[in-house]
Amino acid sequence: MHYPDSFSQITQVMKSSLIRELVASTKNIPDLISFAGGFPSPATFPVQQLAELFNEVVKNEGSDVLQYGASEGDILLKEQLMKWEAYELKPEEMVITVGATNAIYYYARCLINPGDVILCEAPSFLGTLVTFDALEADCQSIPMDDEGIIMDALDLKVKTLRQQKKNIKFLYIIPDFHNPAGISYSLNRRKEIIRFCIDNSIPILEDNPYSRLRFYGEPLPTFYRVARTDFAPTNIVTEIVSFSKILGPGLRIAYAKGDKELIEKMVSWQQKVTITPDCVAERVVARFLEKGLMDAHLKNICEYYRPYLQKMLDELEKHMPSSVHWTKPEGGIFLWLTLPEHINADELFIEASQHKVSFIPGSKFYPEGQEKFNTLRLNFTYSTFEQIEKGVRSLAELLNAKLK
Numbered sequence: 001m002h003y004p005d006s007f008s009q010i011t012q013v014m015k016s017s018l019i020r021e022l023v024a025s026t027k028n029i030p031d032l033i034s035f036a037g038g039f040p041s042p043a044t045f046p047v048q049q050l051a052e053l054f055n056e057v058v059k060n061e062g063s064d065v066l067q068y069g070a071s072e073g074d075i076l077l078k079e080q081l082m083k084w085e086a087y088e089l090k091p092e093e094m095v096i097t098v099g100a101t102n103a104i105y106y107y108a109r110c111l112i113n114p115g116d117v118i119l120c121e122a123p124s125f126l127g128t129l130v131t132f133d134a135l136e137a138d139c140q141s142i143p144m145d146d147e148g149i150i151m152d153a154l155d156l157k158v159k160t161l162r163q164q165k166k167n168i169k170f171l172y173i174i175p176d177f178h179n180p181a182g183i184s185y186s187l188n189r190r191k192e193i194i195r196f197c198i199d200n201s202i203p204i205l206e207d208n209p210y211s212r213l214r215f216y217g218e219p220l221p222t223f224y225r226v227a228r229t230d231f232a233p234t235n236i237v238t239e240i241v242s243f244s245k246i247l248g249p250g251l252r253i254a255y256a257k258g259d260k261e262l263i264e265k266m267v268s269w270q271q272k273v274t275i276t277p278d279c280v281a282e283r284v285v286a287r288f289l290e291k292g293l294m295d296a297h298l299k300n301i302c303e304y305y306r307p308y309l310q311k312m313l314d315e316l317e318k319h320m321p322s323s324v325h326w327t328k329p330e331g332g333i334f335l336w337l338t339l340p341e342h343i344n345a346d347e348l349f350i351e352a353s354q355h356k357v358s359f360i361p362g363s364k365f366y367p368e369g370q371e372k373f374n375t376l377r378l379n380f381t382y383s384t385f386e387q388i389e390k391g392v393r394s395l396a397e398l399l400n401a402k403l404k
Contacts, residue, residue, distance in 0.1 A: 033391035038334070053287050079091075096253065097255065097256060098254075100254040104240060115137075119154075119157065121148075126365050173206055176211035180360070187220055191230060206239040215331045238259070243285060312380040315393065320392075326338070333380065335380065343399070
């Protein structure tokens with residue numbers, strides 16, 4: 001049997017994760033300094049607390065959590081999340097999922113027919129672009145400045161697409177400590193976009209894995225919160241929150257909150273695809289929140305990461321040529337570098353790996369045919385101070401040589 005002959009049409013053309021392929025391509029390079037992955041530092045995992053909670057949950061609640069669970073998610077976890085969110089939210093407006101990508105998939109699966117348009121930022125998260133690609137959506141990117149999507153560009157894009165009789169289904173955004181760009185939307189830009197989307201009947205999917213990783217400055221309300229408080233009543237925003245960067249990616253716990261009817265359909269897709277989230281992990285996260293452990297844990301994470309962000313910013317300032325620019329986030333886990341137009345970061349990636357440094361070329365964060373090749377993403381949470389110092393200096397030396 002030659003299975004490729006029997007693959008479905010979408011499977012035949014479906015792309016794998018280029019980020020994972022790029023990371024894998026440098027896996028066997030000895031002493032590699034990698035700024036490529038989006039990994040949180042294992043030093044931030046609350047290992048002892050989680051170990052104790054897993055033991056307690058299985059021992060005391062095993063007859064419940066080792067059984068099949070509810071497809072919409074554990075009600076005890078929902079109750080704790082509603083308290084943690086600190087504003088009115090109903091259980092039926094929330095679904096627990098196996099990681100954020102599943103939630104994004106279910107949301108898009110509910111709305112997208114092949115050829116429908118999804119608006120996204122330029123750049124955007126590759127993992128999500130791959131998900132949208134698997135649904136045969138037409139992703140159209142919109143440029144950003146330091147405050148978020150540029151309103152004039154958004155307006156022009158929507159008008160152009162509608163003149164072409166395109167069916168715009170929703171806008172996908174990562175407004176806090178953006179992956180990969182590192183920026184955070186200003187409050188004013190959040191309100192402008194919500195107003196625009198209400199006026200143009202375009203739902204907003206807000207991806208929020210990073211907002212609680214704030215090291216400096218004052219937190220901003222999410223799009224979901226702004227919509228509920230400043231634009232009520234509106235159900236235009238669906239927010240997806242992940243625990244991957246704050247408790248550990250291996251737990252595979254995330255949740256979506258939004259319109260009741262939409263959430264019901266997302267639950268229906270979860271019933272078909274995963275049946276139920278991990279019941280033990282759900283209850284462990286519920287007990288972690290119930291015991292009041294989260295606030296102190298988040299404080300510890302932010303205190304741990306803050307000097308690593310500052311170290312990378314300091315090294316970039318010290319070594320990079322003046323024609324290279326980078327974002328200066330107040331949190332999150334990524335920085336975004338813009339190189340002179342004639343420098344191709346895809347080619348630089350190959351050269352850098354030969355000098356034992358790795359990153360993700362920026363072109364991988366755009367829909368196909370809409371790429372920019374003079375950008376790159378750096379992660380600062382998975383390296384030592386010494387690796388950051390040495391790795392940034394090596395990248396700067398490569399760039400300086402190209403600019404002579």
